[in-house]
Each structure stands twice: as structure tokens, then as C-alpha cells.
Amino acid sequence: MSGTCRCLLIFFCFLQICLPQMLEEPKNFDIVPRVVNGWPAKKGDVPYQIAFKSLRYRYKRIYMTFCGGVIIAPNKLVTAAHCFDEKTSPCRKFWGKSVKASKKLVARTYAVAGNLYNLAVFSSKDTFEDGQWRRLREVIYPRVYDFPKFDIAVAFTINPFHYDAYVGPIPIASRYRDYVGKCLVSGYGRISKKETSEYLILAHLDLIPRRQCNAIHHRNMQHYVCTSGRISDVQKGDSGGPLVCQGTGDPNEKDKGILVGIVSGHRERAGTFFTRVSSYYSYIQSKSSRIKKSYLLFIVTLYCSLLF
Secondary structure (H helix, E strand, O other), rough: OOOHHHHHHHHHHHHHHHHHHHHHHHOEEEOOOOOOOOOOOOOOOOOOEEEEEEEEEHHHHEEEEEEEEEEEEEEEEOOOOOHHOOOOOOHHHOOOOEEEOHHHHHOOOOEEEEEEEEEEEEEOEOOOOOEEEEEEEEEEEOOOEEOOOOOOOEEOOOOOOOOOOOOOOEEEEOOOOOOEEEEEEEEEEEEEOOOOEEEEEEEEEEEEEHHHHHHHOOOOOOOEEEEEEOOOOOOOOOOOOOOOOOOOOOOOOEOEEEEEEEEEEEEEEEEEEEHHHHHHHHHHOOOOOOOOOOHHHHHHHHHHOOOO
């Protein structure tokens, strides 16, 4: 191969591999979103809100929210991939378009709707105070997920939620829009660097146009929705929660608005960024509660697991 051809090959490799990473993989982004300067939610304000809870105090059976989520169908939820990602063997990402969260993590997590409290005592009964508690069947997220890229996950409950005045779905955005104005965010996380909220908190966030967002973060932010943190913001514990807008012009939008983003992370002095739902609309819609497996996949995965 001549020197010229070799240089051209290196150049095109740079365009294909390095340049997309420079443009689309934000660096120095933290998973520390919080809802601050908001107000306490009331029953029915955000019926689509999910609290993913895990056991905090075993002897009291008290569960604490570690991430948020959104109801989009009776047994189908959307959240952030980093809420369920565990740094394990690369074998789990060897095959197919999606991977599943570990069974151990899924088994110890409840998806709770209609509950306003960060800490809650598990109840097998669906009462007004306790909300609806559902065990998870599985959680799926893209194989190429690498925070904050592709930070989207689809979760499935074993039993469906029963829709009522306090529990119900929200439609998801299907088309790209450069959103403007204010949108509603909700979460159970910290309300300051040291203080954690006792209740579900709501806040209106100012959206930043994409061009301005690109300039602030010094990257191509087309797969994110960005907000300003000057007045209100989100914090750790709110990850995976909803950003809901109205008047977007999206064909899926209903009376109470549409889900445009999932809380992903935060960058100091730059504001919070949300995974843009419309970028993953086809992925979310296509996912069912089963990832196809094969005998060959089983053998490859088993062999791979012996190497790591």
C-alpha cells in the first residue's frame, strides 16, 4: 500500500471513529441531577411517574427510591440505562442490539406508582397511601450504551399497573423538535448537595435551544434535551425521571403533554441534560419483554464468561 493510500485510510478511520466520539460523547458529565427550587407533588399531578425502590432498612421493610421512571404502557416503563447498568463482564454486551440488567439487581427492585414518598414501607396491598408496587421482569438497554451515550432503558413489570386517577401513562415524543420554553420535571432525589427530599418534587425547567446547548457543552448535543440550572435543576436520585412538555406539535402529544426527555446527568455550570426520547422512539417501541436467545449465543456467552 502506498504512503498516500495509507494516509487516506488513517484519515477516514479518524472520521469514522474519533470524530463521532469527539462530537457526541460528552466528557466530565456527572450523574448528579436533582430537583431544586420546586414544589411538593400532589396525588395525580404526574400519574406517569415511577419510583424505582430498593430495600434500605431490612428489619423495617423500608424501601428507598434510587431512580425514577415513566409509565408508557401497563407493564412497560422507560428510564435511564445508568440506573440499572453494572460494571460487569463485557460478555453481556457481546451479542445483539440490547443487553439485560442483571437478574440480581432486577429482583431486588420494585417499580412503584402513585406513591409520593422517597422512603416507603412495602405493602402487598394497593392502597391510596402506598401506591401500586410491581416487581420487575427485566430491564433492557442498548448494547452500545456508554454513559452518557445511549442512556435509555426499557423496563417490564411482571404484573401490569391498573390505571386510575393517580396512575397512568404518558405518550412519548416521536419526532425531533428543538424545544423551547418551560417543561415539567419530577423526582425524588436530593434537593441540595446534602439534603434529600422526603417527597416527590416538581419543577419547571427552562429549555435551552440545541445551538446554544452545543455551544455550552462544546459538543454536538442532538440526542439530548438541555435545560438551564439557573433557577431550578435536578439532582442525584432523579435519574431516569420524566421531562414533560406541552405544545410541542408532536403527533403523539395528548392533553397532559408528552415525554420528551429522561433525566440523564448534569454538568457543572452547564446545566442538566436529558436523553432525547424521540432519538430512541423506534428502539423503545420495538422492545418487548423478551430478548431472543439461541443455543449458539448461550455457548458463546458461556465461553466468553470463562475468559473474564
